[in-house]
Amino acid sequence: MEFFERFAIPHPSPAIYASMVVIGLTVIAIIAGLTYFKKWGYLWREWLTTVDHKRIGLMYLISALLMLFRGGVDAIMMRAQLATPDSKLLDAQHYNEIFTTHGVVMIIFMAMPFIFAFMNYIVPLQIGARDVAFPRLNAISFWLFFMGAMLFNISFVIGGSPDAGWTSYFPLAGNEFSESVGTNYYMIAIQISGLGSLMTGINMITTIMKMRAPGMTMMKMPMFTWSTLVANLIIVTVFPVLTVALAMGTMDRLFATNFFTSSNGGMDMLWANLFWVWGHPEVYILILPAFGIYSEIISTFSSKNLYGYKSMVASMVIISVLSCLVWAHHFFTMGQGAASNSFFSITTMAIAVPTGVKIFNWLFTMWKGKIRFTVPMLYSIGFIPLFTIGGVTGVMLAMSAADYQYHNTMFLVAHFHNTIIPGVVFAMLAGLTYYWPKMFGFMLNERIGKWTFWLLSIGFVLAFFPMYITGLDGQARRMYTYSEATGFGALNMISFVGAGIMAIAFALIVYNVYYSIRYSPRNIGSDPWDARTLEWATNTPVPEYNFAITPQVNSIQPFWDSKKKGHVLFPAKLDKIHMPNNSGMPFILCSIFFVWGFSFVFAIWPLVILSTIGIFACLVLRSFEKDHGRYISIEEIKETEEKTGGAKL
Amino acid sequence: MKLDHSQPLEYSTGQNNLNIFGFWIFLGAEIMLFATLFTTYFTLEHRTGNGPTGAEIFEITPVLIETILLLTSSFVIGLGIHAMRLGKIKAMISFFSITLLLGLGFLGFEIFEFVHYVHIGAGLQTSAFTASLLTTLGTHGAHVTFGLFWGLAIILQVKKRGLTPETANKSFIFSLYWHFLDVVWIFIFSFIYLKGMM
Numbered sequence: 001m002e003f004f005e006r007f008a009i010p011h012p013s014p015a016i017y018a019s020m021v022v023i024g025l026t027v028i029a030i031i032a033g034l035t036y037f038k039k040w041g042y043l044w045r046e047w048l049t050t051v052d053h054k055r056i057g058l059m060y061l062i063s064a065l066l067m068l069f070r071g072g073v074d075a076i077m078m079r080a081q082l083a084t085p086d087s088k089l090l091d092a093q094h095y096n097e098i099f100t101t102h103g104v105v106m107i108i109f110m111a112m113p114f115i116f117a118f119m120n121y122i123v124p125l126q127i128g129a130r131d132v133a134f135p136r137l138n139a140i141s142f143w144l145f146f147m148g149a150m151l152f153n154i155s156f157v158i159g160g161s162p163d164a165g166w167t168s169y170f171p172l173a174g175n176e177f178s179e180s181v182g183t184n185y186y187m188i189a190i191q192i193s194g195l196g197s198l199m200t201g202i203n204m205i206t207t208i209m210k211m212r213a214p215g216m217t218m219m220k221m222p223m224f225t226w227s228t229l230v231a232n233l234i235i236v237t238v239f240p241v242l243t244v245a246l247a248m249g250t251m252d253r254l255f256a257t258n259f260f261t262s263s264n265g266g267m268d269m270l271w272a273n274l275f276w277v278w279g280h281p282e283v284y285i286l287i288l289p290a291f292g293i294y295s296e297i298i299s300t301f302s303s304k305n306l307y308g309y310k311s312m313v314a315s316m317v318i319i320s321v322l323s324c325l326v327w328a329h330h331f332f333t334m335g336q337g338a339a340s341n342s343f344f345s346i347t348t349m350a351i352a353v354p355t356g357v358k359i360f361n362w363l364f365t366m367w368k369g370k371i372r373f374t375v376p377m378l379y380s381i382g383f384i385p386l387f388t389i390g391g392v393t394g395v396m397l398a399m400s401a402a403d404y405q406y407h408n409t410m411f412l413v414a415h416f417h418n419t420i421i422p423g424v425v426f427a428m429l430a431g432l433t434y435y436w437p438k439m440f441g442f443m444l445n446e447r448i449g450k451w452t453f454w455l456l457s458i459g460f461v462l463a464f465f466p467m468y469i470t471g472l473d474g475q476a477r478r479m480y481t482y483s484e485a486t487g488f489g490a491l492n493m494i495s496f497v498g499a500g501i502m503a504i505a506f507a508l509i510v511y512n513v514y515y516s517i518r519y520s521p522r523n524i525g526s527d528p529w530d531a532r533t534l535e536w537a538t539n540t541p542v543p544e545y546n547f548a549i550t551p552q553v554n555s556i557q558p559f560w561d562s563k564k565k566g567h568v569l570f571p572a573k574l575d576k577i578h579m580p581n582n583s584g585m586p587f588i589l590c591s592i593f594f595v596w597g598f599s600f601v602f603a604i605w606p607l608v609i610l611s612t613i614g615i616f617a618c619l620v621l622r623s624f625e626k627d628h629g630r631y632i633s634i635e636e637i638k639e640t641e642e643k644t645g646g647a648k649l
Numbered sequence: 650m651k652l653d654h655s656q657p658l659e660y661s662t663g664q665n666n667l668n669i670f671g672f673w674i675f676l677g678a679e680i681m682l683f684a685t686l687f688t689t690y691f692t693l694e695h696r697t698g699n700g701p702t703g704a705e706i707f708e709i710t711p712v713l714i715e716t717i718l719l720l721t722s723s724f725v726i727g728l729g730i731h732a733m734r735l736g737k738i739k740a741m742i743s744f745f746s747i748t749l750l751l752g753l754g755f756l757g758f759e760i761f762e763f764v765h766y767v768h769i770g771a772g773l774q775t776s777a778f779t780a781s782l783l784t785t786l787g788t789h790g791a792h793v794t795f796g797l798f799w800g801l802a803i804i805l806q807v808k809k810r811g812l813t814p815e816t817a818n819k820s821f822i823f824s825l826y827w828h829f830l831d832v833v834w835i836f837i838f839s840f841i842y843l844k845g846m847m
Contacts, residue, residue: 133667198678206671236674240682244689248784257773257780258698259689265696265777270689277685616798623802623819 006602010160010180011093020157049582051135052544056142057121058439061432063146064114067105070153072506074102076499079463083496085484095480096163097156097182103166107282108190109149111420112197114428115289116145119204119228122435125535125542126222128213128551133206135580141196141203143590148193151597155185159602162186165478167275168249170260170268175253184601187250192597194242201235204228213534215553219313222533222556223299223306227292230316231285234323238281245274254603269334276327284323287419288316290427291358294380297434298362300531301377302369305557308361315354322351332400333407341400348398355391359384374529375449379430382457383422390418393468408478411471414464421460429456429509437528441540442520448512455505462498466491532560537569539644545577548637577632589618652814657734659821661814672822676829683833686785690841693777700776703845706766712842715758716834719793722751723831726824733820738812742804745820748827749800752793759790782841789837792830799823 009016034040047055077098081090090098124132132138155161162182164173173183208229212221221229248259249271258266299306306312328336328344362384371377393415397406406412429452437443467475470488482488526540537559538547549570554561561567592614599607652661660666694703729744763783766772771779803823807816 133671202671202674202678205674206667210667210670236678237681240678241685244682244685248689248780251773251780251784255773257784258775258777259693259780261777264698264700264775265693267693267696267777270692274685274689620798620802623799624806 006181007158009157010182011091011097013091013094016156023157044584045582048587049139049584051131051139051580051582051586053120053124053132053135053138054439054542054544056138057117057119059142059146060113060117060120061439063149064110064117064428067110067113067149069506071102071105071110072503074098074105076503078102079492079496079499081480082482082492084493085482085486085489087481090480092480093163096165096478097161099478100162100165100168100182100186101152101156104152104162104186104190106420107166107286108193109145109152111286111424111428112193113145113149114424115231115286116142116197116200118224118293118428118431118435119200119232119289121439122535123204123225123228124207124211125438125538125546126225126533127208127211127216128534128547128553129207129211130545130547130577131580132203133211134203136583136586137199138203139583139586140589141199143586144196144199144593145193147590147594147597148189148191148196151192151594151601152185152189155182155189159185167272167279169275170249170252170271171262173249173253173271174261175256176261181601184250184253187246187253188597188600191243191246191250192593194239194246197235198239198243201232201239204232205236208232213551213553215558219310220553220556223295223309223312224289224292226313227288227295227316230320231288234281234285234288234320237324238278238285241274242278245271245278248274250600254600269331272331272334273327276330277324280327280330281320281323283416283420284319286424288319290424291316293427293431293434294362294383295365296531296533297376297380297430298365299557300434300529301372301374301380302366303372303530304365304369305532305560306361307364307367308357309556311357312361315357318354319351322347322354326351329398329400329403332403345398345400349395352391352395359388374433375444375446375453376430376434378450378453379426379433382453383426383430386422386426386457386460387419390415390422393418406471408476409471410467410475410477413477414467414471417464417467421464426456429453434529435535437524438526438535438540438542441524442516442522443524443528444512444516445520448508448515452505452508452512455501455508459498459501459503459505463495463502464498466494466498527559532557534559537562539641541644543637543640543644545579545632545637548574548577548641574634574637576634577637578629579632580629581627583627585618585622589615592618658812658814658817659733660818662818665814665818668818668822669825672825676825679829683785683788683836686781686788687836687840690781690785693781694845696777698776698778700779701769701771703778703782703841704847706769706771707842707846709842709846711758711762711765712838715755715762716838718751718755718758719831719834722748722755723828725751726827730821730824733812733817736812738807741812741820742807745800745804745807749797749804752797752800752827756790756793756797759786759793763787785841786837789830789833792833796823796827796830800827 034043047059050056077090078095081087081095120132120138124130160180160182162168162178162185163180164178164183164186168183168186171177173186208221208225248257251257252259252261252266258264260266260268260271262268295306295312325347326344328340329348332341332344362380366381373381393411397403397412397415433444433449470491471477473486473488475482475486475488482492524540526538527536529536533556534551534553537551547570549572551558551569552571554567558567558569562569592611596608596611596615599605599611654661660669725744726748729741729748732740732744763786766779766783771782773780773783800823803816803819807820810816
C-alpha cells in the first residue's frame with residue numbers, strides 16, 4: 001500500500017480533481033480525434049519523426065504557447081488569492097505549489113522554447129543554410145524539452161507539485177521540509193529538458209559558426225543570429241553547472257547524500273550559489289535573443305539599417321561575460337561579507353551600461369526613419385520605456401546596502417516581471433506577429449493585434465507597478481496572504497484587475513489566430529513587411545531545403561540590397577540538394593527518457609534500470625545505423641519552386 | 650557528399666567538419682561540468698562531519714597505477730589515430746583495443762578503490778566531503794565506462810566497414826573524448842589526491 005500512496009496528491013482539492021478529469025478527457029479527445037480523422041500516420045510521418053528545423057521550430061512554438069497558458073493560469077490564481085486581505089481562496093500549500101510551478105513553467109517551459117522556436121525557424125534562414133548542423137540532434141533536443149515539460153506538468157495530478165519555489169533553495173527543498181515527490185519532479189524534469197537545451201546550444205553554435213552563406217562574415221551576420229550565437233555560448237557555459245547542481249540535489253533527496261543538508265558537513269548555500277551561477281546567465285539567455293528580435297523589427301519598420309551594429313555586437317558580448325559575474329546579487333542578505341557584496345554590486349550595475357548602449361542604438365535606428373506602426377513595431381516601441389523602468393529598478397536592487405529593504409519583497413517581483421514581460425514576452429509576441437506570415441503564409445490581423453498590444457501593456461502596468469509600492473512598504477513575496485491592517489488590499493486589487501486585463505489580451509491572441517486563419521488574405525507573397533534580411537528572400541511556404549540556390553551575401557542586409565541596389569542574391573546554378581532523412585529515433589529515445597524520469601521521481605528502481613538500458617540501446621542503434629540522407633533532384637526543386645510561387649531562378 | 654582530398658579522411662566532408670567542431674563545443678561544456686564538480690569538491694573538501702578526511706583515506710599506490718594506465722591509454726590512442734592517418738587499419742584497431750584494455754584496467758582499479766572507501770566507512774552518505782569526492786571521481790569513471798562501450802562500437806564499425814570518411818570521423822572524435830578524460834584525470838590526480846595527501 002505504501003508504494004501506491006506516493007502517487008496520491010498530498011493536498012488534494014476539488015480544483016485538482018477537476019483538472020484530472022479535464023486532462024483525462026483531453027487525452028481521450030486527442031486520441032479519438034486522431035483516430036477518427038485517420039491522422040496518426042500524418043502525425044508520425046510529418047511531425048514526430050521530422051528533423052526539419054522549421055517544423056521543430058513550430059513544435060517549440062506550439063509547446064511554448066500551451067505552457068504560456070498553463071503558467072498564466074497559475075498567475076491568475078495567485079493574483080486572485082492576493083486580491084483581498086485574509087483571502088481563503090487557496091491554502092498556503094496550494095499557493096506554494098502554484099508560485100513554484102508558475103516560475104518554472106514560465107522560465108524553462110515557456111520562455112526557453114519560445115526563443116528556441118525562433119532560433120530554430122529563423123537562424124538557418126537568416127544565414128542561408130539548408131538546416132542546422134545536426135538535424136537529428138535538433139529533434140532530440142526538442143523531444144527532451146517536450147518530455148521534460150510533460151513530466152513537470154503531470155506533477156500536480158500524480159504525486160503533487162514541487163512547492164519550494166522555482167529556486168528550490170535547500171534545506172527547504174530537502175527531504176526534511178519537502179517530503180512529497182514534488183521536488184523530485186523539479187530536479188528531474190528540469191534535468192531532462194536542460195540536456196535538450198545544452199544540445200541546442202552546441203547545435204546552434206556549430207550552425208552559425210560553420211554554415212553561413214558565402215560572403216557572410218561574422219560582422220555581416222543579422223543581429224538576431226548574433227544574439228542567438230551569444231545566447232547559445234552562454235547556454236553551453238552555464239547549463240552544465242545546472243546539470244551538476246540538479247544531480248546533487250537529486251542525490252540528496254533520493255540517495256541521502258549530504259551536499260546541501262544541514263548535517264555531516266553539507267552546505268545549503270552551495271545550492272544557492274550553483275543555482276544562480278546558472279540562473280542569472282539564464283535570464284540573459286532569454287533576453288539577448290529578444291533583443292535580437294527587436295533589432296530586426298525596429299530596423300525593418302524604421303526603413304533603416306540598424307544603428308551602431310558594431311556596438312550592438314560588442315554590448316551583447318560584454319553582457320554575456322558580465323552575466324556570469326553577478327550571481328551573488330540574488331542573496332546579498334545571506335551574509336557573505338562586504339567585500340564580495342561590493343564586487344557583485346558593481347558588476348551588476350555595470351550591466352546597465354551595455355544595455356543602455358543598446359537602448360540608444362534602437363532609438364537612433366528610429367531617429368529620422370520612416371516608421372510604420374505595425375503590431376511588431378508597437379511591441380518594440382512599448383518595450384523601450386517599460387524595459388528601461390525595469391532596468392532602473394534593477395540598478396536599485398543592485399545596491400547591496402539598499403537591498404536589505406527590497407530583498408524578498410514584492411519590489412523584486414515587480415522588477416523582474418518588469419524586465420521579463422516587456423523584454424522577453426513582448427519580443428516573443430512581436431516576433432510571433434512578425435514571422436507569422438513566413439511560417440504560415442498569412443498575416444495575423446493588425447486590428448486585433450493592436451488591441452492585444454494595448455490591453456497587454458495597460459494590464460501589465462496595472463498588475464506590476466503597484467507591487468513596487470507594496471514591496472517598498474514591506475509586502476513579502478511568496479506569502480499566501482496578508483492582514484487587512486497592512487493596507488496592501490487596494491493596491492493588490494489593482495494588480496488583480498491588471499492581471500485580468502492581461503488574461504483578456506492573451507485570449508485575444510488565440511482569437512486573432514482563429515480570426516486570421518479564417519479571414520486573412522493568402523496572396524501576400526514572401527516579403528509582406530518589406531524586410532531586409534535573408535529569411536525573407538526565400539519562398540513562402542518555405543521549401544524544406546530553404547533556398548533552391550545558396551544566396552551570396554554582401555552586407556548585413558543582403559535582401560534589401562538585392563531589392564534596392566541590384567545585388568545579385570542567387571548567382572549560382574541549380575544543383576541537387578542533400579537533405580537528412582526523417583527518423584523516429586529521437587521521439588522514441590525521449591519517450592524512454594520520460595519513463596526514466598518518471599520512475600526516477602518515484603524511485604521505482606527496476607524501471608529506472610530498464611529505461612536506462614533502453615536509452616543506451618537507442619544510442620547503440622544510432623551508432624551502427626547507416627544513414628547518408630537523400631538528394632532532392634533538380635526537377636523536384638524546379639517543381640517545388642513553381643508551386644511555392646518563388647522560382648526566382 | 651563532396652570529398653576534399655587535401656584534408657585527412659576525418660575532415661574530408663562538410664558534415665565531418667561540423668561533427669568535429671560540434672564535439673569541441675561539447676568538450677567545452679564538459680569542462681564546465683567538471684569545473685563545477687571541482688568547485689563543489691574544493692568547497693566541501695574540509696567539511697568532513699563525523700567521517701574521515703582525505704589524508705586518512707587516500708592511498709598512493711592504486712591511484713598511481715590508475716594514473717599510469719590512463720595516461721598510457723591516452724598515448725596509445727594517439728598512436729591509433731596516427732595509424733589511421735597512414736591508412737593502416739590493423740595497427741589502428743590494435744592500438745584502439747589496447748586503449749580500451751588499459752581503460753578497463755583503470756576502471757577495475759577505480760572500482761576496487763570505491764569498494765575500499767565504502768569498506769572503511771567513507772561511503773556516499775558519510776559526509777559532504779565523501780559525497781563530493783565520490784561524485785567527482787564517479788562522474789569521471791562513468792565517462793570512462795561510457796567510453797569503453799563507445800570505443801568498442803567504433804572498433805566493430807571500422808572492422809566491418811573499413812576506413813571511410815564516416816568511421817574515420819567517429820574514431821577521431823572518440824580520440825578527442827579519450828584525451829579529454831585523461832586531462833580531467835590529471836586534475837583529479839593533482840588537486841584531489843596529491844593535494845589531499847599533503
